[in-house]
Amino acid sequence: MRFELTSSESRTSSKGFAGLKVIDGMRWGESELLKKGIDNSRFDADLLLAEVLKVTRDRLYLDWDRILSEQESEHYRKLIQRRSENVPLQYILGRQEFMGLSFYVDERVLIPRADSEVLIEKCLDVLRQDHKEGSGRPVKVVDLCTGSGALAISLAHFFPIAEVLGVDLSPGALEVARKNAEQLGVAVQWREGDFLDSIRGESWDYVITNPPYVSPEDYRQCAPEIFHEPAMAFLGGTDGLDFYRRLASGIRPLLNPQGKVLMEIGWNQAEAVCKLFNLNGLKTEVFSDLAGRDRVILAR
Structure with missing residues (x-):
């Protein structure tokens, strides 16, 4: 599945994110953050994807089968990468x-x-x-x-x-x-x-x-x-x-x-x-x- 991309793949290219569903993006983001030992990985991954899509967190679960665009996928990948580097969630979200x-x-x-x-x-x-x-x-x-x-x-x-x-x-x-x-x-x-x-x-x-x-x-x-x-x-x-x-x-x-x-x-x-x-x-x-x-x- 596409959300199982390795960290090196996710850093170098958004190819492979094409056609990714919201639910798969959430799982991929959680997996990437877990690899880095980030606490509350699912919560953070959800909020970062919600930020990309400009929706509330609960909306992600209602629109779980929505297909992410290439631009949305790339933006999300970059946010997950920053959080993987221990940048506080609040700085990434700006609030x-x-x-x-x-x-x-x-x-x-x-x-x-x-x-x-x-x-x-x-x-x-x-x-x-x-x-x-x-x-x-x-x-x-x-x-x-x-x-x-x-x-x-x-x-x-x-x-x-x-x-x-x-x-x-x-x-x-x-x-x-x-x-x-x-x-x-x-x-x-x-x-x-x-x-x-x-x-x-x-x-x-x-x-x-x-x-x-x-x-x-x-x-x-x-x-x-x-x-x-x-x-x-x-x-x-x-x-x-x-x-x-x-x-x-x-x-x-x-x-x-x-x-x-x-x-x-x-x-x-x-x-x-x-x-x-x-x-x-x-x-x-x-x-x-x-x-x-x-x-x-x-x-x-």
């Missing part, structure tokens, strides 16, 4: 869902993770508790290490009275963030700069951040897909705590009297990060993700 919103992503930004939704949900809880819409002055929020803008844009989308600034050292990341804000119709300001240095001389009601917090040792043990994402979005110094040290030692002059800091942490970093903030005169609370792991710290 990732976060907080129910669809964000554009590419190799310039970290792919938003579901774990970070805990940070936004907690931040929204705090904002809604502290402020009522339509009353008082605007709420000033800054998102440090904004990357794709997922945190800043989600916050502005779900709490529109907030004036949100997203900061990142990478101009490429800020290009992605601006594109996402425009596509989602959300007003956020963007600024290129190095963490706290970019906001000195200003006062903030809330500072949120998902900073780099992975140590080099842990980074080397990550899944191969991780190495396609920008390393600067992961590496947080020898022990992964460099950005928390900078934040703990420098944030107090930048906060309004009732200001708060909300940050994502690694699952085993709560004690160390809380200690850093406590030593600098800030009180801390720790919140868990759905798996019961420490995920978010609030400092005030």
Whole structure:
């Protein structure tokens, strides 16, 4: 059967894909990804074929006997090849869902993770508790290490009275963030700069951040897909705590009297990060993700 083409054949020619049915394409794609040890091979193969055909995944199973054109087959082959090389599915598709919103992503930004939704949900809880819409002055929020803008844009989308600034050292990341804000119709300001240095001389009601917090040792043990994402979005110094040290030692002059800091942490970093903030005169609370792991710290 045509979907049993070898990897070398699939790389060099689309001949042999002619007349391939959708169901056979799905099986072939799954087989190719399995050979490379890709997790969720059938799911990924299905989504890549659905992307080629511009249909939903369930539509593939309804139109299983549709014949792929040569152009569609070649496009699909190329996408399967990229995924076989451990390129993240989100980069191939050019999108990732976060907080129910669809964000554009590419190799310039970290792919938003579901774990970070805990940070936004907690931040929204705090904002809604502290402020009522339509009353008082605007709420000033800054998102440090904004990357794709997922945190800043989600916050502005779900709490529109907030004036949100997203900061990142990478101009490429800020290009992605601006594109996402425009596509989602959300007003956020963007600024290129190095963490706290970019906001000195200003006062903030809330500072949120998902900073780099992975140590080099842990980074080397990550899944191969991780190495396609920008390393600067992961590496947080020898022990992964460099950005928390900078934040703990420098944030107090930048906060309004009732200001708060909300940050994502690694699952085993709560004690160390809380200690850093406590030593600098800030009180801390720790919140868990759905798996019961420490995920978010609030400092005030």
